[in-house]
């Protein structure tokens with residue numbers, strides 16, 4: 001017996017596996033009783049606390065005698081004797097089978113019980129070892145930092161994760177108080193409550209800001225528990241800490257994504273609307289006003305198209321910065337998307353306060369924006385070398401203003417009405433501001449109605465073309481005309497293209513309308529030729545949307561073929577912003593168009609951001625100086641210089657220049673002095689119907 005006990009103890013000390021130790025017990029027992037066959041079954045619950053249930057895992061531990069358990073008879077010869085742990089729980093069974101049927105004697109039972117005690121001891125020890133080893137593995141491998149202190153809060157041990165999180169090794173912290181991680185961000189009251197909770201509930205959990213060894217402050221989730229000994233007395237504290245700085249960062253990133261515009265980092269539509277809601281509630285309580293300013297950049301698309309999207313983005317971020325710096329702390333500026341911004345002004349007493357801010361904002365934009373561009377304005381060589389240039393851009397802004405409670409009481413109403421006012425401000429010349437009035441709403445509704453009628457107008461053929469002559473400046477000879485579309489609405493009479501072209505552009509109807517204009521102009525030109533009238537070039541406007549058509553060249557070729565109008569009498573007018581941002585594709589498209597035979601002219605020249613050097617890449621014949629630069633000649637020195645420069649530079653590039661919007665003799669005199677090739681404007685003639693044009697212009701000797 002003593003021998004078996006020692007063998008088992010040796011096995012335990014040597015960390016032998018349980019089956020090996022059990023085998024020693026079986027072998028010994030069978031040596032003492034050769035007619036006995038022994039099997040030891042160990043309950044799975046000895047390892048998981050689930051008593052009286054055997055599991056498959058436990059079966060691996062079952063050890064059988066090598067002797068045969070069959071006695072060749074049908075008599076029952078087997079006994080099962082349980083063995084228990086210190087608390088009386090069953091740990092397993094000794095199954096005994098005699099080779100001949102008989103009952104175990106009292107001495108055998110005593111012996112078996114003694115062996116059972118040894119088996120119980122082995123199972124209990126190995127179970128305890130396993131549990132300890134598992135706990136140690138968990139302690140060391142968990143990603144949570146674990147800290148164990150005594151009741152005086154002196155650190156006894158910490159795990160590896162604690163070191164990873166705090167930067168302190170176990171040697172550095174052993175014997176110290178955990179407050180060595182304190183960041184100083186928590187009030188004394190915080191710690192008082194923590195200790196009170198530990199005393200009362202034996203547990204505390206919460207978020208705390210600590211300081212790592214390298215000084216970095218980080219948020220962590222900390223859970224402290226009191227550990228009780230077998231007598232139920234507190235013996236230790238165990239703290240488990242999780243570094244939640246990543247989580248907090250992700251939370252902050254998510255918050256930013258949900259509420260802020262990623263480009264400008266201004267509040268987005270959602271946040272600005274929520275701030276407006278709060279502003280309304282505050283203003284309601286305090287009897288104040290709130291102003292909503294809806295901002296939209298004038299011709300921002302030109303910047304994008306001409307200088308490229310990165311330059312457009314740079315413009316938006318710089319503008320966002322300027323706006324934020326200029327506004328008061330209590331005001332909010334947000335980006336709604338594209339080039340639209342919304343500003344909420346609080347503590348407004350009079351509408352003039354909002355007008356004052358609007359004026360300041362307009363002034364802010366008087367300073368040019370310096371943008372980086374790698375596209376327009378650089379030569380081929382620079383482009384190839386990937387060299388970027390700075391480019392100064394002036395941009396205007398239109399502002400619509402609505403007031404709480406005057407123009408609306410809800411966020412939706414106020415934003416909508418500011419938008420309506422913005423539209424009005426755009427209509428009235430841009431770079432200005434307008435307050436909302438109910439009549440503006442009527443205008444917005446009217447615009448919607450116009451959009452619907454435009455659809456019908458195309459089907460009902462309510463459009464006609466008018467023709468405005470163009471003259472050679474030197475000898476006053478008629479050189480051509482521009483075809484300008486007119487809408488003869490049965491309800492409204494003649495509607496100006498200034499009203500319907502922008503809507504047609506926005507809705508895409510311009511594609512069908514533009515094709516109709518081209519076909520009609522060609523048909524008319526052919527008719528005049530067939531009538532024997534002197535040949536002249538007819539200029540037709542192409543919109544940006546038309547240029548995006550993949551089969552534009554084929555369509556124009558078909559129209560020329562069908563109408564039999566000679567292509568060299570056709571002039572296509574494109575705006576500079578349409579082509580400047582198009583890169584190689586635009587160059588190819590223009591060459592393909594040019595190959596069909598028409599002349600190509602750049603309309604509204606000077607309003608975009610193109611460079612004449614860059615224009616060399618396009619097969620262009622003519623530049624048309626925008627009427628905005630002609631209007632104030634000779635009063636505006638600046639405009640005169642711009643017009644003169646365009647003419648001089650175009651001459652160097654062998655491009656013809658035509659000036660549009662010539663209304664006075666003084667303007668014409670100036671243009672003649674500058675050697676401008678041709679002119680178009682009310683001074684010569686307004687746009688005329690085809691019949692009038694033939695009668696008054698074509699048949700008149702020049």
Ligand SMILES: Nc1nc2c(ncn2[C@@H]2O[C@H](COP(=O)(O)O[C@H]3[C@@H](O)[C@H](n4cnc5c(=O)[nH]c(N)nc54)O[C@@H]3COP(=O)(O)O)[C@@H](O)[C@H]2O)c(=O)[nH]1
Pocket residue numbers: 468482483484485496497498501510514517541542543603604627660661662663680681682683687
């Ligand atoms: N894509 C297309 N756009 C078109 C077409 N037809 C016209 N338009 C564009 O609509 C805008 C307004 O056009 P409209 O009212 O016809 O104005 C043109 C001229 O009437 C006007 N003009 C001409 N001379 C003078 C002048 O001496 N003073 C003055 N104040 N205005 C004058 O200028 C407009 C000419 O525009 P432009 O094309 O830039 O040469 C206008 O933007 C048209 O382009 C169309 O078929 N397709």
